[in-house]
Amino acid sequence: MPLQSAQEPVDSPERVASIEVTDPADVRRVVGRVPALTAAEVTARYDAAELGAVRWRATNPLQRAEIMARAAADLRARSAEIAGDLVAEMGKTLAEATVEVTKAADFLDYYASWARQPYGELIADGRPGTQTSVRREPLGVVTLVTPWNDPLLTPARKLAPALIAGNAVVLKPASETPLVAYHLARSLETAGLPEGVLGVVTGRVREIEAALLDDPRIAAVSFTGSTAIGRQLQHRLAGRNVRVQTEMGGKNATAVLADADLAAAVSTIAAASFGQAGQRCTATSRVVVDWTVAEPLIAGLIEAAQQVTLGPGGAEGTTMGPVVSARHRSEVLEHIDRARGEGAVVRVGGGAPDGEAFTHGCYVEPTVVTGVDARHSIWRDEVFGPVIAVRVVEGFDEAVDAVNDSVYGLAAAVFTTNLQRAYEFADRVEVGQVSVNLPTSGWDVHMPFGGFGDSGSPFKEQGAEALRFYTKTKTVAVRYSL
Known part of the structure; x- marks a missing residue:
């Protein structure tokens, strides 16, 4: 299944089940429709992601970076269109929406730059004729669950480090504001993201929750939303070999x-x-x-x-x-x-x-x-x-x-x-x-972001810290003198 998993036409005449997206400035106005996927269709996204993860991991990091940079350029080129949809589905001002598009593109560009950074190191080994290294590798398939308040920025914040690290992604945007997630997927598809590397899941939670969260191929889940839901997610995933990141409430x-x-x-x-x-x-x-x-x-x-x-x-x-x-x-x-x-x-x-x-x-x-x-x-x-x-x-x-x-x-x-x-x-x-002497809000893409207590988990987002969540560490010792 190609990136249609992320880019299925939202008004396809073949699809009966859909979710209406309304304008909070006038709730009588329907601004779009997205597919209400079935559990089987969600599982198909994971089938595609499993294959996509293998292909993307084998892709040279510099090639990954090129695709992400082209996607960033596409977001900027379509800024007016995307910001318009963001205003229509979420209600923020056009100025706020335009900044969000720019910031989403910045995330893709910033993490693309990491392709030229070291992703491992040599360490001393006391054994004669032996060289030992440490390398960072992708986790595999990661699931991103994102909120309605920053429906383009938050997916980009999570997606960019996941992709540059070599992971495949299943993205579940909030049902209130799903339209701009398709814009993000479109930009990546246009830029050349391979088949299966990104799948967007939209649907009614009660119908797809088990398929979304219980798939055995999930290596990590990154969630942004309320503390109550974040805690439920932590409990649901406890006992499984699944890495969990939660960015939750604040006061x-x-x-x-x-x-x-x-x-x-x-x-x-x-x-x-x-x-x-x-x-x-x-x-x-x-x-x-x-x-x-x-x-x-x-x-x-x-x-x-x-x-x-x-x-x-x-x-x-x-x-x-x-x-x-x-x-x-x-x-x-x-x-x-x-x-x-x-x-x-x-x-x-x-x-x-x-x-x-x-x-x-x-x-x-x-x-x-x-x-x-x-x-x-x-x-x-x-x-x-x-x-x-x-x-x-x-x-x-x-x-x-x-x-x-x-x-x-x-x-x-x-x-x-x-x-x-x-x-x-x-x-x-x-x-x-x-x-x-500054606001509580307003952090840049290269600055670590995340909270303490009921606001989050130990894993930070943004900056170099985000890559720790989306990668695993492997130590390799080679004896070259026998």
């Missing part, structure tokens, strides 16, 4: 100290909280502020929220689009209502916007909640929407303790003009990414 905090540049803090936090409607794993959802500057900081965040322009992601002037679905909008609004019920104060936003333009869309107003402390669920639970929970503290030590007051440990930031405090903050917070 990222930014601390604003008494000496902070408040104007910079406000603009940065607002962008990190309301960008992509708060639907980033690295979005700032908690703000810890010293009591001496709490009032002006909160006033600034309220003003920033009021300046956000809601609307369809492709409309001129829109600075924040809808959340991904009506179901997710309900979940975000439930978090806000619960905060009200627990005594927190919603200072701005807190609901769905009024007006005919928003009637059929999945919109949530940018929201700032104050009067929050450790007892409130809005402080602890991942909302994944445009909601900031503000907690007032006294002094540096309380700020650090408040940042660490979470089961999650993905990202944190601090705003301060004191270099000693900046480094002490970085030493003491228990997160995978620390920023000083």
Whole structure:
């Protein structure tokens, strides 16, 4: 089966079962359809991947790199088309979608460059006439399960290191936003990716879950999504010789100290909280502020929220689009209502916007909640929407303790003009990414990415660290003098 496993026409008249993809800016609008595969069709993807893995492993790394570089160029050449589909199925703004296409291409280019890097080493051997080396080899067939919030970037983040290492891939994108995964597959197919090396699986989880996750040919699974599903996946794969990587939830905090540049803090936090409607794993959802500057900081965040322009992601002037679905909008609004019920104060936003333009869309107003402390669920639970929970503290030590007051440990930031405090903050917070006078989000492709605690597993993504997950180590000793 050729790369049709990744590129089956989504509107094929021969296919009866399909999944409709709707526009979160107007849920009445169907923007595409993808195949609802059967379990047997998923198994066929693994049949193809098993053969593809053998062929791809035997392909010279420099040839792999050429294919990936051509695919990156194709993504960039089709950026407008792909970004348009991304806006239509996910709801982010056109500017955000365009950046995502660029970043996805960057992942392919970056990992293509690894073809010219060493992939082994010589080590000393005390035996006479013996030379020993260590080499890195592909795992075989890997399964990638990706989320709806960054439906092009996250597959590229996982796919690129898997491919340059020599693995075949079965990719399962989220059902809410599957269209751009086909764009990624198309670019790789156009670039010359061999048959069977990539298969895209779309379908209803209840019908294909066993075929997707229980196939004995799976060597590794990389998952990005909620902590609850990530934990279920870890349990399901436990006891099997399957490597597991999970990038899960986050409740990222930014601390604003008494000496902070408040104007910079406000603009940065607002962008990190309301960008992509708060639907980033690295979005700032908690703000810890010293009591001496709490009032002006909160006033600034309220003003920033009021300046956000809601609307369809492709409309001129829109600075924040809808959340991904009506179901997710309900979940975000439930978090806000619960905060009200627990005594927190919603200072701005807190609901769905009024007006005919928003009637059929999945919109949530940018929201700032104050009067929050450790007892409130809005402080602890991942909302994944445009909601900031503000907690007032006294002094540096309380700020650090408040940042660490979470089961999650993905990202944190601090705003301060004191270099000693900046480094002490970085030493003491228990997160995978620390920023000083920068947003919690916004990491480049060559920088290791991943969290601690309930935010992830020991395997990091991005940079050289990602290649550790997608390769295995073999030690070879050769006695050349008998």
